[in-house]
Amino acid sequence: MFSKNIKSENQQVNLSFLKEYEIELWIKREDLIHTYVSGNKFRKLKYNILEAKHQQKDTLLTFGGAFSNHIVATAVAGNLNGLKTIGIIRGEELGINFSKVIAENSTLRVAHNNGMKFEFIQRDVYRKKSTPSFIKSIKEKLGEFYLIPEGGTNKLAIKGCEEVLTNEDEKFNYICSAIGTGGTIAGLINSTKSHQQVIGFPALKGDFLYDEIKQLVTKTNWSLETEYHFGGYGKFTKELIEFINQFKSDTGILLDPIYTGKMIYGIVDKIKKKQFEKGSKILAIHTGGIQGIDGFNRRLAKKNMDLIQV
Ligand SMILES: *Cc1c(COP(=O)(O)O)cnc(C)c1O
Numbered sequence: 001m002f003s004k005n006i007k008s009e010n011q012q013v014n015l016s017f018l019k020e021y022e023i024e025l026w027i028k029r030e031d032l033i034h035t036y037v038s039g040n041k042f043r044k045l046k047y048n049i050l051e052a053k054h055q056q057k058d059t060l061l062t063f064g065g066a067f068s069n070h071i072v073a074t075a076v077a078g079n080l081n082g083l084k085t086i087g088i089i090r091g092e093e094l095g096i097n098f099s100k101v102i103a104e105n106s107t108l109r110v111a112h113n114n115g116m117k118f119e120f121i122q123r124d125v126y127r128k129k130s131t132p133s134f135i136k137s138i139k140e141k142l143g144e145f146y147l148i149p150e151g152g153t154n155k156l157a158i159k160g161c162e163e164v165l166t167n168e169d170e171k172f173n174y175i176c177s178a179i180g181t182g183g184t185i186a187g188l189i190n191s192t193k194s195h196q197q198v199i200g201f202p203a204l205k206g207d208f209l210y211d212e213i214k215q216l217v218t219k220t221n222w223s224l225e226t227e228y229h230f231g232g233y234g235k236f237t238k239e240l241i242e243f244i245n246q247f248k249s250d251t252g253i254l255l256d257p258i259y260t261g262k263m264i265y266g267i268v269d270k271i272k273k274k275q276f277e278k279g280s281k282i283l284a285i286h287t288g289g290i291q292g293i294d295g296f297n298r299r300l301a302k303k304n305m306d307l308i309q310v
Helices: 016-020 039-054 069-080 098-104 106-113 132-142 155-161 167-171 183-190 209-216 238-251 260-272 290-302
Strands: 010-013 024-028 059-064 084-090 117-121 174-179 197-202 222-224 281-285
Touching: 016 260, 024 260, 039 059, 039 069, 039 155, 039 183, 059 069, 059 132, 069 084, 069 106, 069 290, 084 106, 098 106, 106 117, 106 290, 117 132, 155 183, 174 183, 174 260, 183 197, 183 209, 197 209, 197 260, 209 222, 238 260, 260 281
Parallel strands: 024 281, 059 084, 084 117, 174 197, 174 281, 197 222
Antiparallel strands: 010 024
């Protein structure tokens, strides 16, 4: 799956307010790369999996929450590439009622069906998951593995994300992306031309992100919009859900509520506040995350809220 260079389509958004503000908005459909190894997770895994094979490791180990796009992407990509996978999952309680969890949680079910072995750990232990002593203890328990950090961000992940933009994208003067750990936007920044400005939309309250991203990039043509996290990671409002549903019905493009929905909401808001000059050509990266909607809709249903229409 990683042998050829994948280039995803740019799709223009045709909404009447864009004409009014004289803005072009396009979406790069990285979400269509694969149902489970979608968007930036494909990009971030590519060189890590090639490196794992080069090191002759037969197992990938990584970390994540119970609805993690990165966990399911690692499980499926590992399976497709003949590698075993281990997922260290936050939340010891999930392991107690495993069959019920698997029945209800499609993220963990798909990962499980792709052969991923799980270790469910307590939240306070999870916080220490990157310490050498924790890594040593799981090596003693589970054997050798190739380690991929939580969210998949490392040097090789950034290298993969440098392949998202192509020469044809040089006509855009703004490149927009959602941010979790910052790996994706770092790759985007590194591959832009100097006439392009990169705007990141953190999906969480992350004042630390600016400094972290700064360490990963060589250029200064980027900024963050930190007011579109909707309360924090995984948090949402009724307005966000309505926006995602309206956008789908207007454009046919489905956004996820954790990352891309917040980014597109932010872009539309900024356009309407005239924060993009007339004539701007904006390219927003659809980084995927659609697999998480099923689990998210279960949360909405429990609160008796309208669901995201898929
Ligand atoms: C993981 C993820 C992100 C965040 O990517 P980072 O490289 O961690 O910033 C953005 N969008 C989607 C859909 C994701 O799954």
